[in-house]
Amino acid sequence: MAKMAGNEMNTVSRRVASVAQHFIPVHLPSNESGSLGLSNTSNINDSYHRVHGEVPTHPAVWRIARDDSGKEYQFTDIIYEKAVGEGIAKITINRPERRNAFRPLTIKELIVAFNDARDDNTIGAIIFTGKGTQAFCSGGDQAVRKADGYADYDKFGRLNVLDLQVQIRRLPKPVIAMVAGYAIGGGHILHMVCDLTIAADNAVFGQTGPKVGSFDAGYGSSVMARLIGPKRAREMWFLARFYTAPEAEKMGLVNTIVPLEKLEQETVKWCREIVRNSPTAIRVLKSALNAIDDGHAGLQQLAGDATLLFYGSEEGIAGKTAYLEHRRPDFSKFPWRP
Numbered sequence: 001m002a003k004m005a006g007n008e009m010n011t012v013s014r015r016v017a018s019v020a021q022h023f024i025p026v027h028l029p030s031n032e033s034g035s036l037g038l039s040n041t042s043n044i045n046d047s048y049h050r051v052h053g054e055v056p057t058h059p060a061v062w063r064i065a066r067d068d069s070g071k072e073y074q075f076t077d078i079i080y081e082k083a084v085g086e087g088i089a090k091i092t093i094n095r096p097e098r099r100n101a102f103r104p105l106t107i108k109e110l111i112v113a114f115n116d117a118r119d120d121n122t123i124g125a126i127i128f129t130g131k132g133t134q135a136f137c138s139g140g141d142q143a144v145r146k147a148d149g150y151a152d153y154d155k156f157g158r159l160n161v162l163d164l165q166v167q168i169r170r171l172p173k174p175v176i177a178m179v180a181g182y183a184i185g186g187g188h189i190l191h192m193v194c195d196l197t198i199a200a201d202n203a204v205f206g207q208t209g210p211k212v213g214s215f216d217a218g219y220g221s222s223v224m225a226r227l228i229g230p231k232r233a234r235e236m237w238f239l240a241r242f243y244t245a246p247e248a249e250k251m252g253l254v255n256t257i258v259p260l261e262k263l264e265q266e267t268v269k270w271c272r273e274i275v276r277n278s279p280t281a282i283r284v285l286k287s288a289l290n291a292i293d294d295g296h297a298g299l300q301q302l303a304g305d306a307t308l309l310f311y312g313s314e315e316g317i318a319g320k321t322a323y324l325e326h327r328r329p330d331f332s333k334f335p336w337r338p
């Protein structure tokens, strides 16, 4: 369901045209060219790059996202924006005075925003970040931690960040963690369940669970072991040390590191590169990359993608049409492919 009304679309088209005028091919030195030095194409003059061209690096124009009725979303703990004329959403934890620690309300709002970004078929990539330069997220807000979980707006406690982790993992679009400053505890796990992590050079990564009387024995352990290997995962959890961005990159926790002042520019550039590509290919690849680790749920999602594609095929439609016309389906013209 596209969420933009006609007028807004016109504004967007005008914005796209004006942005296009400012399009300048970038020629970064190779050490600023992104992961493995390959994402910037200026030094590769082959036909692939001649066809696909440079990725623009001008700043995105952000606008507060609107709900189905056209009203701007009003949140307390987060900011939810979409880039004008581009298929990119940005979801920001907005509690910088608490190093963007999350409480149940924060998670409740994040779930609403991620759901909206999922349902908006103009959005192809989602940036997840924290307000300010000091922290991406410092995990659960310890001030509202109770004997039965974290509690703020309800009397009972909950661990609803686990629902958010699953939501990000199953969301059929790439979610990119844009990390400045601390990604700690439950905040570190949130960046790990994202598809990509772009880190500023001031980023710091770590788990504190064994120091503060907590642990995440779910994705926080298994996804970490998959990302950095079982020995490193044990080190990270048992010692509860903090790691610099270069150390985290070496371990496989981040895709690339950029100077703090270029963090959003680089993240938006990666998103632009993604949203140029085939939505279906990206969707199926995300579920395929998670399938083994996510067990039955992973298989179910990948299988769902297959069904989704089959529904659009002539063969699939032939079955449905026959049912609706109360006749036996004739699949004889469809081959048993070798």
Ligand SMILES: CC(C)(COP(=O)(O)OP(=O)(O)OC[C@H]1O[C@@H](n2cnc3c(N)ncnc32)[C@H](O)[C@@H]1OP(=O)(O)O)[C@@H](O)C(=O)NCCC(=O)NCCSC(=O)c1cc(O)c2ccccc2c1O
Pocket (backbone or CB within 6 Å): 097, 098, 099, 101, 134, 135, 138, 139, 140, 141, 142, 143, 150, 159, 160, 161, 162, 182, 184, 185, 186, 187, 208, 209, 212, 214, 215, 216, 217
């Ligand atoms: C992140 C820090 C290393 C930053 O240090 P720095 O020196 O820069 O800043 P301050 O320490 O002075 O912090 C400024 C201000 O913010 C408050 N604050 C920061 N983090 C939190 C937090 N997580 N909870 C509450 N408050 C926080 C801090 O108290 C200061 O306020 P003042 O009023 O005192 O000025 C450092 O802040 C730090 O180490 N923070 C704590 C990190 C941490 O231990 N996080 C919790 C881990 S447990 C967790 O996240 C978790 C959550 C879940 O929901 C789970 C669910 C299921 C399983 C496991 C879960 C889980 O483990």
